[in-house]
Amino acid sequence: MRILLSTYGSRGDVEPLAGLAAAVRALGAEAVVSAPADPEFCKLLDRAGVALAPAFMPVRPWIALARRSGWKLPRAAAEMIAGQYDALSAAADGCDVIVATGLFPSTAAAQAVADTRGVRYVHVxxxxxxxxxxHHPPLEYPGQPHPAGVTDNTALWAVNDRAMDALFGEAVNDHRTRIGLPAFDHVRDRVFTPRPWLASDPVLAPWPQTDPADVVQTGAWILPDDRPLPADLAAFLDAGEPPVYVGFGSMATPGLTDAARTGVEAVRAQGRRVVLARGWADLAPVDEGEDVFATGDVNQQALFPRVAAVVHHGGAGTTTTAARAGAPQVIVPQVADQPYWAGRVEALGLGVAHDGPTPTVGSLGSALGRALSPGIRARAADLAPAIRGDGAMAAAKLLLEGAG
Known part of the structure; x- marks a missing residue:
């Protein structure tokens, strides 16, 4: 059995697919991942022993091109669908099933490839x-705000349906008709399918059991990481009390322009040392203090059990890794689903949701002080064993059994 796993987005979109691919291979099937061929993703997939079928364009140059061209979302969607369809068509030879996640136009392209080949398509x-x-409201898309005064979730999802048709419908259907496929009405529901999969931990991010939608929750897809920590980082950790990790992953948003200085000063105010992750914002120490260690890509699964707290943007992967490590969290959400993860961490007592995307030394220090309190530290440690690590294997079995 050969399975094509497709995504287009940041590392948080790519790494879970690498975890699923590793699980599929462990069960004796073949898996190939189509993802942006940015160098960091190529290294990630190579480390996992997973074959890469490059997406239509690396993601960072794509972001630069879209900004430079001044494209609105419908035009960018049309460009991505066409490019991804060609890339995925080349990767799909001999595939029995296509699993797609990531940006909506990319998943629509993956579905079109599955439809033209008559193979199974799974949206995740x-x-x-x-x-x-x-049970919850939809996210807002740029230029498509929720109507003032509307709070009913069902009504808001109807608004979201119309918004996604306005933003993506023409691009999806122009491409489908051009390649001989029938057009869609209600593109969101057609691309999501009547039975989408949800790859999130059922403790951290449960799907309500009373929900009428037919959703398959597999658990989070985690790629095991056995890389040792760099020797200099290990020495830094050994040299004192556990530091606080500060990192914002693939975020480089305006609210984080001064994140390095803010994070370091807020942590210092708590009497702690800092591990500063550079990330896409290229964070760097603001002075030569020996209490700050700057690092690039590192094994978070090995690092987080050794820190006092994790300050981050609220990506699904970082949130899950910190929760599994039993590390208190401070989430400074920037975009998309990150406010959700911040709210869940606070509701579960695992940490603190920062109020807004732009931290100050005072606001971040206050949140960190709360996260380092004995109650939250104990709660984070107590809940850690309940966060599952077998979601990728559960999903792989469903794929190979043709279930779900």
Whole structure:
């Protein structure tokens, strides 16, 4: 059996697919991942022993091109669908099933490839609030705000349906008709399918059991990481009390322009040392203090059990890794589903949701002080064993059994 796993987005979109691919291979089947061929993703997939079928364009140059061209979302969607369809068509030879996640135009292209080849298509989300439900509201798209005064979730999802048709419908259907496929009405629901998968941990991010939607929750897809920590980082950790990790992953948003200085000063105010992750914002120490260690890509699964707390943006992967490590969290959400993860961490007592995307030394220090309190530290440690690590294997078995 050969399975094509497709995504287009940041590392948080790519790494879970690497975890699923590793699980599929462990069960004796073949898996290939189509993802942006940015160097960091190539290294990630190579480390996992997973074959890469490059997406239509690396993601960072794509972001630069879209900004430079001044494209609005419908035009960018049309460009991505066409490019991804060609890339995935080349990768799909001999595939029995296509699993797609990531940006909506990319998943629509993956579905079109599956439809033209007559093979099974599975749509996956990493966060519950991406999928329609009366239990939560949808995210807002740029230029498509929720109507003032409307609070009913069902009504808001109807607004979201119309918004996604407005943003993506023409691009999806122009491409489908051009390649001989029938057009869609209600493109969101057709691309998501009547039975989407949800790859999130059922403790951290449960799907309501009373929800009428037919959703398959597999658990989070985690790629095991056995890399040792760099020797100099290990020495830094050994040289004192556990530091606080500060990192914002693939975020380089305006709210984080001064994140390095803010993070370091807020942590210092708590009497702690800092591990500063550079990330896409290229964070760097603001002075030569020996209490700050800057690092690039590192094994978070090995690092987080050794820190006092994790300050981050609220990506699904970082949130899950910190929760599994029993590390208190401070989430400074920037975009998309990140406010959801911040809210879940605070509701579960695992940490603190920062109020807004732009931290100050005072606001971040206050949140960190709360996260380092004995109650939250104990709660994070107590809940850690309940966070599952077998979601990728559960999903792989479903794929190979043709179930789900």
């Amino acid at each position: 989300s990493y966060c519950p609030i991406i999928l329609p439900s009366p």
